[in-house]
Amino acid sequence: MMAAVLPSDIPNGGCSHDQESDDDGDTDMDEDMHIEMEEDTSSSKSKEDGLSLEHHATLERLRQNQRQDYLRGSVSGSVQATDRLMKELREVYRSESYRRGVFTVDLVNDSLYEWNVKLLIVDSDSPLYNDLNLLKEKEGKDHILLNILFRENYPFDPPFIRVVNPMISGGYVLGGGAICMELLTRQGWSSAYTVEAISR
Helix, strand or coil: CCCCCCHHHCCCCCCCCCCCCCCCHHHHHHHHHHHHHHHHHHHHHHHHCCCCHHHHHHHHHHHHHHHHHHHHCCCCCCHHHHHHHHHHHHHHHHCHHHHCCCEEEEEHHHCCCEEEEEECCCCCCCHHHHHHHHHHHHHCCCCEEEEEECCCCCCCCCCEEEEEECCCCECCECHHHEECCHHHCCCCCCCCCCHHHHHC
């Protein structure tokens, strides 16, 4: 039987026959360097993937909550929907629109399945831009608040989106704020669509 050679069995030279290690202190130093490197990689990972430490913490908390719910047997939603929503939330946090303050996302009661999205900046050529400026002058509100509900069969079914504030009438907005567009129907929806794309 052949013995496995572990990296710790090979001296710093790279080959087991090149040199013998006669200093046990090197092992301790290597462990210290490994720990320091782990610490450095966690902060550099944040920079690499474009997420702030706060957003990393949010995603980790959500992941832990989902794991605990699964262990308790009180899972809400499907695994596929949860994975997709985690991925989309991560992409929202990374997006240029989010970073520039075009919109914000808050999870209602830390649920991946209900988001409040504040639209802060709209296209200056749209009629909505003028309406948003009037709203700011009259009521001091500078955003449109959308509530987005995801079903457990997301992304194959569209989310339900409604305008919470301000009260908007006409166009694609029904009484109660529900948004009625072909894009948000089963016939018009594609699983390739993302929350960020429909929030723009």
